[in-house]
Amino acid sequence: MREGLATERTETEVLLDHFCRRAVGGLIPVPSLEDFLRAKASITLG
DSSP: OOOOOTTTSOHHHHHHHHHHHHIIIIISOOOOHHHHHHHHHHHHHO
């Protein structure tokens, strides 16, 4: 028995999925609450 993955998703869907995962996973940084608090503290002290 052979399992084939060719019929599950198209090549374009796989590329789009990889792009979105990379974008969300670190290429596009999203500030956290800690980043916000650190920025607010530096503004208050400065």
